[in-house]
Amino acid sequence: MNTLNRVLILGATSAIAEQTAxxxxxxxAHVYCVGRNPEKLQLMMDDLKVRAGSGQSIDxxxxxxxxxxxxxxLIEAAQTALGNLxxxxxxxxxxxxxxxxxxxxxxALKEIQINALSVIxxxxxxxxxxxxxxxxxxxxxxxxxxxxxxxxSNYVYGAAKGMVSLFMQGLRNRLSRSKISVVTIKPGxxxxxxxxxxxxxxxxxAKPEVIAKxxxxxxxxxxxxxxLPGFWWGIMLIIRHIPERLFxxxxx
Amino acid sequence: MSKPCSWNRIPDVTPKAAYHxxxxxxxxxxxxxRPLTVYGNGRSYSDVGLTKEGSLLLTRDMxxxxxxxxxxxxxxxxxxxxxxxxxxxxxxxxWFLPVTPGTRFATVGGCLANDVHGKNHHxxxxxxxxxRAFELCRSDGSHRVCRPDDQEPWFAATIGGLGLTGLxxxxxxxxxxxxxxxxxxxxxxxxxxxxxxxxNASLESDWPYTVAWIDCLAKGQAQGRGIYLAGRHAGPQSxxxxxxxxxxxxxxxxxxxxxxxxxxxxxxxxxxKQKVCPSGKLVHHAPYFYPLDAIGQWNRxxxxxxxxxxxxxxxxxxxxxATSELLSTIAKRKQGSFLAVLKTFGEKPSLGLLSFxxxxxxxALDFPNKGQATLDLLADLDAIVLDAGGALYPAKDARMxxxxxxxxxxxxEAFTPFIDPAFSSHFWQRVSL
Numbered sequence: 001m002n003t004l005n006r007v008l009i010l011g012a013t014s015a016i017a018e019q020t021a022x023x024x025x026x027x028x029a030h031v032y033c034v035g036r037n038p039e040k041l042q043l044m045m046d047d048l049k050v051r052a053g054s055g056q057s058i059d060x061x062x063x064x065x066x067x068x069x070x071x072x073x074l075i076e077a078a079q080t081a082l083g084n085l086x087x088x089x090x091x092x093x094x095x096x097x098x099x100x101x102x103x104x105x106x107x108a109l110k111e112i113q114i115n116a117l118s119v120i121x122x123x124x125x126x127x128x129x130x131x132x133x134x135x136x137x138x139x140x141x142x143x144x145x146x147x148x149x150x151x152x153s154n155y156v157y158g159a160a161k162g163m164v165s166l167f168m169q170g171l172r173n174r175l176s177r178s179k180i181s182v183v184t185i186k187p188g189x190x191x192x193x194x195x196x197x198x199x200x201x202x203x204x205x206a207k208p209e210v211i212a213k214x215x216x217x218x219x220x221x222x223x224x225x226x227x228l229p230g231f232w233w234g235i236m237l238i239i240r241h242i243p244e245r246l247f248x249x250x251x252x
Numbered sequence: 253m254s255k256p257c258s259w260n261r262i263p264d265v266t267p268k269a270a271y272h273x274x275x276x277x278x279x280x281x282x283x284x285x286r287p288l289t290v291y292g293n294g295r296s297y298s299d300v301g302l303t304k305e306g307s308l309l310l311t312r313d314m315x316x317x318x319x320x321x322x323x324x325x326x327x328x329x330x331x332x333x334x335x336x337x338x339x340x341x342x343x344x345x346x347w348f349l350p351v352t353p354g355t356r357f358a359t360v361g362g363c364l365a366n367d368v369h370g371k372n373h374h375x376x377x378x379x380x381x382x383x384r385a386f387e388l389c390r391s392d393g394s395h396r397v398c399r400p401d402d403q404e405p406w407f408a409a410t411i412g413g414l415g416l417t418g419l420x421x422x423x424x425x426x427x428x429x430x431x432x433x434x435x436x437x438x439x440x441x442x443x444x445x446x447x448x449x450x451x452n453a454s455l456e457s458d459w460p461y462t463v464a465w466i467d468c469l470a471k472g473q474a475q476g477r478g479i480y481l482a483g484r485h486a487g488p489q490s491x492x493x494x495x496x497x498x499x500x501x502x503x504x505x506x507x508x509x510x511x512x513x514x515x516x517x518x519x520x521x522x523x524x525k526q527k528v529c530p531s532g533k534l535v536h537h538a539p540y541f542y543p544l545d546a547i548g549q550w551n552r553x554x555x556x557x558x559x560x561x562x563x564x565x566x567x568x569x570x571x572x573x574a575t576s577e578l579l580s581t582i583a584k585r586k587q588g589s590f591l592a593v594l595k596t597f598g599e600k601p602s603l604g605l606l607s608f609x610x611x612x613x614x615x616a617l618d619f620p621n622k623g624q625a626t627l628d629l630l631a632d633l634d635a636i637v638l639d640a641g642g643a644l645y646p647a648k649d650a651r652m653x654x655x656x657x658x659x660x661x662x663x664x665e666a667f668t669p670f671i672d673p674a675f676s677s678h679f680w681q682r683v684s685l
Contacts, residue, residue, distance in 0.1 A: 015313070043275045047316035051341065193272050193313060201255070203503060 002138050002181055002222050006082040008032045008075070010065060010122065011092025013040045015192035016142060019212035020089060025051045025058065027216075032078035033060030036092070057081065065092050066114055068121045075125055087138035087219055088126055090119055095194045101156040108156045115160035120167055127171055131178050138219045139175075140183035141168060145227065147186070148236045151252040165225075172224060181222030187211050188232040256308055259551050260297040261558030262621060262650040265678055269307040276314050276330050276421040280391060284309075287676035288391065290415040292359035293334055296366065297561035297618075297648040299678035300414045306676065309419060311361055317341065318422055325427035326384065331361030331420040336545075347427040348485065348537070350382040356542045361420045366647040367412030367607040370541070371483070374598035375460040376428075378609045380411035381600065385424040388417060391674035395421070400603065409670035412604025414646055416680055418672040433495070434486040435461075435540045438532035441524070445476030445576055452596055455482045467520040468592040468617065471583045476576065477524055478594070486534055495536040501548035509555040509620040516588050523591065554620050561648035562630055563616035564637045565597060571613035574640035578615060578633055585629050589617035605663040605670075608645045616648065627651060646679060657683035 007024055009017050013035035021031055025048050033048070035041035041062050048058045059081040063070055079085055096111035119141060130137045146154055147161030165184050172182035189195065189205045206229050214228040227233040242250070256270060268285040280288065287306040294301065301308075311332030318328040325347045329338060335349060336356040342348065353368040362368075364386060369378040376382070388410055389395040398407040410417045438459075442448050448464055456462055459482035466478040544550050551558070566574045575594070582588055593616040602609045619626050634656055637644065643660030644652050658664055664684075671680075 039277055040275050043277070043316055046318060050317040050320045193274065196272065199255070 001220050002087065002136070004029055004087050004138070004216070004219055006030045006032075006084055006086045008034070008078040008082070008085055008088045010034045010074075010088070010090045011036075011142075012060065013037055013044055014091050014093070014194070015208040016187065016190060016211050016215070017089065017091035018044055019208045020091070020215050021048055022051060023212055023216050025056065028053065028056065030057040030082050031060075032081050033058075034063050034065070034074055034078075035060070036062065036064050038062035065118045065122070068118060071118075071121050071125055075122075075129070084135075085130075085137065087140065088122075089215070089219070090122055090139075090141040092118070093142065093194075096154070096156050098154045098156060111156050112160045112163075115157065116163040116167075119164050123167065123171060127175060127180075130180050131175060134178065136179040136181075138181045138183060138222065139171070140181075140185060140215065140219050142185045142187065142215075143168070145186050145188050145232050145236050149239055149247070153252060181219070183218050183223055184225045185215055185218060185228060186225065186232065186236075187228045188235070256291050256294055256302070256310070258298055258302060258650065259295050260561055260618070260650060261551065261554075261556070262560065263299055263302070263678065265299070265302050265304040267303050267306065267308045270310055271307060272310045272313050273332070273419075274313050275316070278314075279393075280309065280389075280419065286391075286674045288419075288672075288674050289677045290361070290365070290419055290675075292332060292362040293357050295355050295358045296362065298646060298650055299682065300366070300646055300680075301362070302678040303676070304678055305681075311359060311419075314421070319424075322347075325429055326424065327427060328385075328422055328424040329360060330422055331364070331386070332359050334359050335363070342427060343430070343433050343537075346429055346431070348430045350376055350426060350428045351379045352541055353379075354542065355545055356538075357545060360423045360425070361415075364411060364420060364423055365413055365415040367602060367604045367609065368647065369597070369609045371461040371463045371481075371595065373600075373609055374456050374462065374596060377598065377600040378602055378607060380603040380607060382426045383407075383411065383423060384426055386410070387421045388419070389421050390418040391672050405605070406670065408603055408605050409667055410604070412602065412607035413667065413670070414606060414679065415677065416671045416675050418675060428485075430485045431488045432486055432492055433537050434489070434492060434534045435483045435537050436486045436532050437481060437483040437535045437540060438530055439528040440480045440482075440530050441478075441528050442480055443477050444474065445572070445579070448476055448478065448480065448594065449572060451480050455480070456596065458482075460484050462595065464594045465523060466579070466592040466594050467524045468579055468582050469517055469520050469586070469588040470524075471580075475579055475583065478592075479524065479526065479528065482532075483535070483540060485537075489534070493534055493536075495538075497538060497546070499546050499548060502550055502552040505552050505556050507555065509557065509559075510553045511559070511590060511620045513586050513588075516590065519590060520588065557621040557623075559618050559620050560626060560630060560650055561616065561618045562633060563614060563645040563648040564633070564642050565608065565610055565612045565614040565645070566637065566640045566642040567610075567612045570640035570642070571596075574636055574642065575613055575615060577636050581632055581636065582617065582629070585625075587619055587622070587626060587629050589619055592617045605667040606646070606661050608643065608647070610643070612642070614645075616645075646683075649679075652683065654683045654685045 012033035101108040144161040146158040168184045218226040284307040289303040291301045291308040314330040314332035461483040
């Protein structure tokens, strides 16, 4: 079992990350939260402080993770605040407007930038540090089932998440000797503000609280890849194995 | 989220827009079509949280804790937090909600705006009695912190104010202390209404939580038979049982309501025949307070057409006669309810201008929606309630006529000046005609 005592959460104000932070704090963890909206971040950290015991440190700062030149100093600030890092959860991201991305490459690249490139920048820095200090640890990233196969309805998002998942695979391979858990989290449909505009009443939709429980468990157990909720493993197994000749004609 | 609707699925109305308030400082966007209606977690059986002409303000993302005083049991939290989220935090710390409705999935803001009550009304009053403060945000951008001892009556207007006085951003509550998450619950069977009144009179003074379930299909001599539950928070225990929560989910809408005369008869019979334990036993607070919460989406058993709740309160002097008349009328039409809930309210005056709880006896029932036949029955029940000087509960009403509302809530005219000019609801438009 990995200890999750000191955790850096990037994209902490996202619905899933906030629920995860609450669970971690309830388990006694010290957390450092990074989120883009300073007002929302402050309210979220105030909530965590109420939940935290007297000796628990809840800290953080507002930052736009698109500004990659800030990544190094952010990680440093978290390390200073927490003393050390047991685990990092990278949870930031956007759900692009697929149609807008199809019209303009600029839009598509912007989405790839935030959903994939910024994650790779963070992972590269963190992986090197974790590897150098030789204490193990957990690097967890929220990817998506959308990254398992390209579909016409959101392939820009899918491509970005797919890049992250593939990058994580390689990183896991590289870091396995260093006993570092590289955890790829692939949520299915989650009822969050990000997915507004969808009809969310079907059985495939899950609450962020449920996903958060799965994330904490996966990080503790040092899982490689988890689908959340677990039934998405079966769904994606089928989706991945539909022959492309057939798949290209489906309206997914 | 899926399309916002009320828990009983009536009426089926679609708002022009719906806006997620992401946190309590999130301003209300100017461009949202007015009027505005606040929608929490959709647990009322009513259109108080619905609109057809305007926009919904969705508060479920406003669910953070703000301050907690663990010595005095005072908590301040966002209005969109659910009781379940609050309980998860306070119960392990030895605190409990002073008043809770029958579901923990209601939001704190919703409990305040409907001035909800629980099984302990006779002991501790309604939700509003335990609100120390809240912040009210008006559409003109002003906001004020309201407390019970304020000079201005904003507190009284907003407690039970059906969300019409503006957006409640946060609420500060006084909690009650508990020794553990368990309840000590005694159950008794009673053979008729008369036996209920006698039992209620003798048990109410000793037990802070009391409620009775009535077999509303039983006729004649057996009319009003049922089970009486009396409970209190368990004292210190050397050994507590293990509690395992069992949760089910109603996964789909049945093509027809599963609640029909056959299933009702069987259910009511079985419930009445259950084993009782007059000396009392330990029951975990979750199944005690929230039995239906264990079945996710239980409202689906009524099918797509939904159902009506009917909850009235009858003043003490007319309570016995009117209750028995209501039960006869229901049994005669064979439209009975899954369970009828009977309870007496205490004398404590409610704090809100439009609060529902008042001294007397409250009867709550639900009826599968059979269209006009059901509406006709409810109209007949209205006549009995009106005649007895009673009132209907707005949070559980999807059809009462405007005249009924005015007769039930004599302060409605005093309330009107406090309505935010940009706020309204499907309910309000219906009853303020």
